[in-house]
Amino acid sequence: MALSKEAKTGLMVAISIAVIAVGTYYLKGFNLFSSEKKYYCYFDNVEGLAESSTVQVKGKVVGNVTRIILQGNDKVKVEIGVSKKVQLPQGTVAAIFSPDLMSAKSLKLELGNSSTILNAEAEIPTKIIPGPIDKITGQLDPIMTNAGQVILRLDSVMLAIQTVLDAETQQNLHQSMASLETTMRNFASLSASLNRESAQLAGVIRNANSITANIARNSDNIDGIMTNLRSTTDKLSKAELDQMVNKLEQTLNETQILMGKINRGEGSLGMMANDKQLYNNLSSSLTSLDKLLDDLKKHPSRYINIRLFGRAPKDNP
Known part of the structure; x- marks a missing residue:
């Protein structure tokens, strides 16, 4: 069909x-x-x-x-x-x-x-x-809550500022702003002065760079000096300083003993240092010796008689 x-x-x-x-x-x-x-x-x-x-x-x-x-x-x-x-x-x-x-x-x-x-x-x-949007929403909720609280606090602060800022306070603020403007002008002037001195500052920086470059070039010499200094300090540290100090202390002790003997009149130096009569005799002898030398200079013929020809010369009285 x-x-x-x-x-x-x-x-x-x-x-x-x-x-x-x-x-x-x-x-x-x-x-x-x-x-x-x-x-x-x-x-x-x-x-x-x-x-x-x-x-x-x-x-x-x-x-x-x-x-x-x-x-x-x-x-x-x-x-x-x-x-x-x-x-x-x-x-x-x-x-x-x-x-x-x-x-x-x-x-x-x-x-x-x-x-x-x-x-x-x-x-x-x-x-x-939770999906991505749920996570974002969950993170934004506390932020929004905190933002609302901040806005409320900011509103309260603004109300407090409006209450505090009477006519006298506003005048003081105007004066403060004027002072701040003057300060900014002074700062601008100082900045201009610094710009004018920038050439000298650049020279100082170049000199500093030159000094550092010289130090870098002489680094080997500096290392040598430091090595010598280290060697010297090592030698000093290794020197027998204790023995030298002991010897010096022994010498001082012996000197102190010698000075004690001299003060007590022991030995020749002690007798000479403590015998007043000996001192006077020595002083008198030295005085006589000075007179003798002076007379010898003035009348040498009295003491030295040398005659080659003729008579001996007569000394002046």
Whole structure:
């Protein structure tokens, strides 16, 4: 029996609608030709999770959210379908999260470590993982609260300033601003003076650079001087200073003993130092010797008689 054109057209439209529906569900993650196991999750707030949202395990889509039902006890029941190929151990947790800023909410299953596998239609514990926007909002809330408090305090401060700033205070402020302006002009003048002296300052800097360059060029000589100085100090430190000090102390002791003997009149030096008569005799002898030498200079013929020819010369009286 041949089909009419209308029947063929209707059949093609039905097939197209079916293909589009199957493709749409497939793109959403539903696999109409495979069986799934259902599980139930209960949330206080689904945070924008929608039916047909993906269910992931370690980033791989393994199912979808099939139904979201608001319960009478203010709990939200979420029914998920997971492929039978995925085994969910006990301790698995269902978490609502946001993959990124632009994506919708999804559900991911954090698998437990138990060897016991959950049965179909079992209840899975839940939690909510804050997304990037939630984290930003959570960080902004304290900042906004603090900003509000700061604004209130600033308003109070401004009111206090308006109360304090009477006519006399305002006049004082004007005078202070005038003084500040004068100070700034003086500072500008000082800056101009410094600019005029910048050439001399540059010369000083060049001289300093030249000195440092000379020091760098003579670093070998400086090192030699320091080496010699270190060697000298090492020799001094190694010298037998203790022995020299002991010898000097012994010499001083002997000198002190000698001076004691002299003071007591012991020995020749002691007798000479303490015998007054000997001193007087020596003084008298020296005086006589001076007179003799003086007379010898004046009348040498009295003491030296040398005659080669003729008579000896007569001394003047």
